[in-house]
Amino acid sequence: MSAVEGPLRGYHHETYVCPLPGGTGKGEPARWKCREPRPGLLWFDRRCFASEEQLLRALDGRIDGIPDLIQVGPTDLQRFIEGKTLGALHASGSEVPPHLTGQIVSLFGQLARVRSGSLTVDRTCTSADRSSEGDxxxxxxxxxxxxxxxxxxxxxxxxxxxxxxxxxxxxxxxxxxxxxxxxxDRPFRLLHADLHRENFVVDGEERLWTIDWELAMFGDPLYDLATHLYLMRYPADQEGLMAEQWSEAVESAAPGGSAGWExxxxxxxxxxxxxxxxxxxxxxxxxxxxxxxxxxxxxxxxxxxxxxxxxxxxxxxxxxxxxxxxxxxxxxxxxxxxxxxxxx
Incomplete structure (x- = not known):
């Protein structure tokens, strides 16, 4: 039986998973993802960073629960997060347990600390195509x-x-x-811009990992919340609670970041x-x-x-x-x- 698994389901890429011994740097075996963009793919969202892997390297130590990276020859591989997607555990429309939503709120706070221009990452959008800070x-x-x-x-x-x-x-x-x-007007910060149930992976220790950063951008923090709420389909009561907790987390990390959110x-x-x-x-x-x-x-x-x-x-x-x-x-x-x- 081949040790390579794939292609895995995904809209933007064809993904294959393979084991590499000692890839974690701790002598422990791990599985890693090799991805190729799907041919003829239609993009329905803006892309602002030239490389997801380059972005992940820049976010190491600043955002918790993102995939590790290794370089094999000229290719960057992302670590495959072992676990189940949030959607597999809690289907769209159902309530998400507080110990997991708490980690999502913490993620929003960490994103709100990452200012535009604070990352050394190649951008695909020109300066003329970017909005003025806070606009x-x-x-x-x-x-x-x-x-x-x-x-x-x-x-x-x-x-x-x-x-x-x-x-x-x-x-x-x-x-x-x-x-x-x-x-x-709100200060611009880093946005994931695609935070839905299939882009969260819950591991065996109930830790939440955030994957698929290819649509990330700098912009209005409230847009990240709106996208998240739209895609997650929380029950109404939990949606309201998540919005309030988002406001507290973002305001603490970036004063003014939640201004006018209601x-x-x-x-x-x-x-x-x-x-x-x-x-x-x-x-x-x-x-x-x-x-x-x-x-x-x-x-x-x-x-x-x-x-x-x-x-x-x-x-x-x-x-x-x-x-x-x-x-x-x-x-x-x-x-x-x-x-x-x-x-x-």
Whole structure:
């Protein structure tokens, strides 16, 4: 049997895991991850650092519970964290135990101590593409612009008919800008920007590890909380508690970092709901094209899921009427019939 495991499931990379003796530096065997970007991958979020491994090296000793690194020839390998994902232990929508949420809150506090410019890490975004320190409106505008240009407009040639059928237009972004404007200025800090249940691993000692830092950036700390709450799907009571604990942790680490959070959090959550409309339309359509056969039942399931996403994002996108499940399902079917290609 091969000692190499993989490829492991993941959106951005194909990952293989292999054991290396003594890789921990303590003479203990460990397993390490070798990853390659998936070919033809669509990116739905901004990337600000040139190398996740370079970032992890810079964060060593500043952020707890991140993967160790070793270099094998020219390749950096991340240590494979042995354990179960938070999602495997506590499914989306369910409550997360306090001993684990406490570690998430501590992570937010540590992130808030990492100032922009304090890390020697290669950046992919130019200085002209970065918001001025504390300009939270400018930061959000760049996120909206990325969604508009890189997700919506860039994919227009393939998805224009589907976008139109679902009542998604360029003007939708103007509605979003008006809905989310007027944020309070906050000092920029390091953001993970993808803190969901599958990016937390719980080891045998109930220690929480944070993986997949490729979407990390410097920006508004409240955006990290909004992304986290949107992706985690906490029960309502726990969501409110997490927001309050986040505020205390971030304010202690970066005074002013939580300013205006109670007013601004709904605006950032609205952006996340609107962003998901565009990404989920594309992902849902492409997932259908990967199926060998698509029957009415599969189309109906996809249409039902997507219609709920449209409903959640309707207000910030200025949709006066949300397409019905039947219309969404029909639009997906029409797109599939025109674009589907046989799977080899």
């Amino acid at each position: 939270t409106d400018g930061f959000l505008e760049r996120l909206i612009l990325f969604t508009q240009k890189r997700v919506y407009q860039r994919n227009m040639p393939e998805f224009e008919g589907l976008f139109r059928a679902l009542r998604l237009y360029d003007i939708s972004f103007e509605h979003l800008r008006k809905h989310a404007s007027g944020l309070t 007013t601004d959090l709904p605006k950032l959550l609205a952006y996340k709901r609107a962003q998901s409309v565009f990404t989920d339309v594309i992902r849902t359509a492409l997932s259908l094209r990967q199926e060998r056969t698509v029957d009415e039942g599969l189309l109906a399931q996809a249409g039902d899921r997507l219609q709920k996403v449209l409903g959640a994002g309707a207000e910030p996108l200025g949709m006066s009427e949300v397409p019905t499940v039947e219309r969404v399902t029909a639009a997906l079917g029409e797109w599939y019939e025109k674009r589907a290609e046989p799977v080899a």
